Structure formats: structure tokens, C-alpha cells
Amino acid sequence: MAGNNKGPTGPDLSKGVSAGDLPDGGMMAGHIGDDEILLVRQNGTLYALSAHCTHYHGPLADGLLVGATVRCPWHHARFNLETGEAIAAPALSPLTCWQVEERDRRVFVKSKRARPTPKATGSANEHIVIVGGGAAGFAAAEMLRRRGFTGRVTMLSNDDAAPVDRPNLSKDYLAGSAPEDWVPLRGDDWYAENKIDLKLKTEVASLDAKSKELTLGNGSKMKFDKLLLATGAEPIRLDIPGADQPHVRTLRSIADCRAIIAQAKTAKRAVVIGASFIGLETAAALRARDVEVHVVAPEKRPLERVFGPQLGDFIRALHEEHGVKFHLENTVMVIDGKRAVLRSGDGLNADLVVIGVGVRPRIGLAEKAGLAVDKGVSVNEYMETSVSGIYAAGDIARWPDPISGERIRVEHWVVAERQGQVAALNMLGVPTPFRSAPFFWSQHYDVPINYVGHAEKWDTIDIEGDVMKRDCVVRYKRGGQVLAVASIYRDKESLEAGVAMEQEAAKAQNVAD
Ligand SMILES: Cc1cc2nc3c(=O)[nH]c(=O)nc-3n(C[C@H](O)[C@H](O)[C@H](O)COP(=O)(O)OP(=O)(O)OC[C@H]3O[C@@H](n4cnc5c(N)ncnc54)[C@H](O)[C@@H]3O)c2cc1C
């Protein structure tokens, strides 16, 4: 979902704009030559930064100013107004900053400002090891180097590919609308340039928490001073006859995605088992490739457990508009060669079957090492496990969420990256609690759905706008309290809801947010 760059718009900021057009708390998009610039006045100070988010090019002028930050409307990345630093994922690269001055009631943007170099931190002898080359692991390694860590960083991943933009694997890349070079989070050279020793195809077999040592799959040992476990989750495979055939796939890695793409090139019909996010996004991507798609799932409405009935009905209708056929309140009992036999007795011929029935967190390493686990690896608000110096982040981590007041574990890209970042800061000795409102997005055809907060159960759903018209804010409440907000094309409200949740929680905990 990269934005289209239609070329510079707005006033030429080198010529100045009237100071009256930029009140306090205001933003204005303009340009100098081809550089698109966001001009901001916040708490009496003027800032000029790149106008587009470094994640997928979201227009920051449509975002939200919160304290000394600007938040992106699309997936809630946060940038420091003063330095341009991407302080909270999913954006990782900084914005360019410009000098700006006000004279004679006009505001002028001047030349680009140099990026501050980080102060060296940590000791050269220190060794931080990250197990996992996914969202949390990558974001942690990047943050360690960004903040000037001078010690060794080793990232161990049993994947054969360097960290990728996993959400893209069920969206644009799978649909054929994004080239493969969009998928890696960084180019291969980046790891060497940043002295990150990325060891691919490297399984970590066990962890000895006491002696701070890992045993790798080949039997070799690796010592660490601090460790981040970021082993993510694995797709649940179905224990039904025929599920082990080569045309029956799950989707987690780029290798899985390439295999589905290869089969989709000749497939006429696909069966997607499971109306999960990944199942339905895969259905949409396969429709873009002109493959006939049937979705088989046990529930009455797709995604009702997460979104409630109204959005569930909308998602079903949206997919049906694009030709997807649903077989709900049904399951696949057997995959007999190319024929999926349903509980209802119907049979569906399929050249490709994709199983999207959920994932299981990979907590085996932590569990066997004796770390505290509770359907996830238990961490405190600093992402530290029950053993000092060992951290966990991402899909495996169960943390104390100050917003819901519960210990929760989620499977969201942005949460995993931010937890990796927070774990890195804590490893560097900068005490940083994880207090962000959980956020995820999902994309079905041209319709993005944003979700902020966490509601496993609610007693009321309030809808503002019109779900079927793709213009709505859906609030999930319990006892009058808003637990979560889903929205379609209401980005500002989604951002505001996240901020309100974080501020409420901070107030309740009596901490500065
Ligand atoms: C196709 C797809 C689309 C998605 N789309 C979205 C979306 O739109 N929005 C959203 O919010 N979320 C989305 N998600 C979920 C999101 O990608 C995950 O929540 C996120 O990747 C979790 O990050 P993580 O670092 O915890 O785990 P991962 O990204 O899965 O990384 C785990 C890493 O650990 C490695 N590993 C595991 N065990 C070992 C071991 N023993 N030794 C060595 N290495 C090991 C794995 O190979 C992998 O590199 C999507 C997921 C998938 C699969």
C-alpha cells in the first residue's frame, strides 16, 4: 500500500508563507523544488520535516500532532518533530529536517539540517544476541545501532531470508502489485554496514539462562550478555488427511509466499481454509491474480470474533463483491488429492489450498529454559522476562497492558516492532516501559481497516458513520469504557482514539505519558 507520489503540492516554502496561516498546533504541506515538506507549529516552535512517512509514504499532514511528535495517519508511526527520528514503528527511517525561521510575520524554510550522530553507548565487549529475524528482532537490532551501541550484535534466524516486511506477504506482494525488492526490511549490505552479524538458517536449539549460553542446531554454543527472544509464531497445520500434499500451503515466510505465487500462476481454483486475517487477505490477493477462491470456515461471519457482526458482514460482502465464495459454518474434513471434502458433504476441486487457521507462539525455547510462561512468554513492562538480562518481544510476549489493565499477547506487526525497540532501549540501560496502545491494520482489496486497543470481549458496539459505505468508526466498549476502535477511512479518529487510551492509562497510573 505505498502511496502515490504525485509530485510536490502546496506553496513554495523557500518563498515563505504567512505566519497567520500556521497557528499553533497547525500543519501545512508545501515544498522546496521536488522536496515535499511538512511545516508545523507546535507549542510555539516551528519545524519543517519530510511530508511523507518513511514506512509506506503516508501523508503526515493528515496525521496528528501529539506533544513533540507527529503520528502517521496510516499505521500510526511516530516521528520526533525536532530530530525527525522514527521513534515508534512501523516507520524505521528518520524524516529529513529543514531549518525554518519566522521574520516579518512570514515563515521561511531554509536548508536541510544535518542528522545528529548518536552518542556511543555500551561497551565494545558486550554481546547482545537476538533470536529471531522477524519484526521484533529486526527492530531491536536497528534500534541498538541507531542509538550508538558499540558492542557485538548477533541475530540468529532459522529462516533462509533476511528480515522481510511480513504484512506485505499476504497483500501487495502476494497480489502481484509490489515487486520483490519492496519485501526485505533492509538490503543485504545493511547488516554488514551496521555490524549486525545476521546468521540465517541457524536454529537455536536450547537456552541455558543461568550460564547465559545458547546451543545452536549444529551443536555449537554461543555466549551472550543480554538476550532477546523474538521467535514469533508458526502457522497451525491441520491434522486432516491430505494436508501434507505439496499444493496445501500455509503462509508465514517469503519462501511460503513464493510457493503460493508459483502455484497461483497456473491454479484455476483455490480453497482457503480459515476466514482469518491471513486467510482473507490471501483470498483477496488470489482474486487479483484471477484465481477462483472459496473460503471454508467454521464461524457464521468472517472475523466476527475480532470485529463484531457489522464489520464481519461488511467483510463478507466486500469479498463476495470480488467473487469470493464462502462456505461458512463448515470445515474441510479431507483433502483427497485435489478435492477438498467439506463436513457438509460438498466437494471442492482445488489446485491450491491455503490454510489460514491461526498461529501458535513459538515459546518452546523459553519454556524449556525455565522462564515464566503463561500462554506466551511472561514479561514486565520493560519486556524483560523472569530472568534478568533476558527479554522477549513480539508474538511470543505476554505483557502488562496498562490500557486494558490485563496481561495480553497479540499478533500485530507494529506491536512486535515497537516491543523490539523498547527491549533494545532497556538493554541499553534507558528505562523505557512499553505503554503504546496495541495497533494493527488489515487490507482487503482497496479497503484498509485500522484497529487500535484490545477487546477480547465487549458488551456494546457503537458505530459512527456507515460501515457499508466504508466510512466508519466502530467502538468496542465494556462497562462504558472504550476498549478498542476499528475504523475505515477515519484515520484521524483512529489516531485520536489511540492517544486517548494512552493518556487515560497514564492518568490512571499517575505517570507522565
Ligand atoms: C502473511 C502475514 C501477514 C500479516 N499481516 C499483518 C498485518 O497486516 N498487520 C499486522 O498487524 N500484523 C500482520 N501480521 C502479523 C505480524 O507479521 C506478526 O505479528 C509479526 O511478524 C510478529 O513479529 P515477531 O518478531 O514476533 O515474529 P516473526 O516476524 O514471525 O519473526 C520470528 C523469527 O524468529 C525465527 N525463529 C523462530 N524460532 C527460531 C529458533 N528456534 N531459532 C532461530 N530462529 C527462530 C523465525 O524464523 C523468524 O525469523 C501478518 C503475518 C503474516 C504471516
Ligand code: FES
Ligand atoms: S505509512 Fe506511515 S505508518 Fe505506515
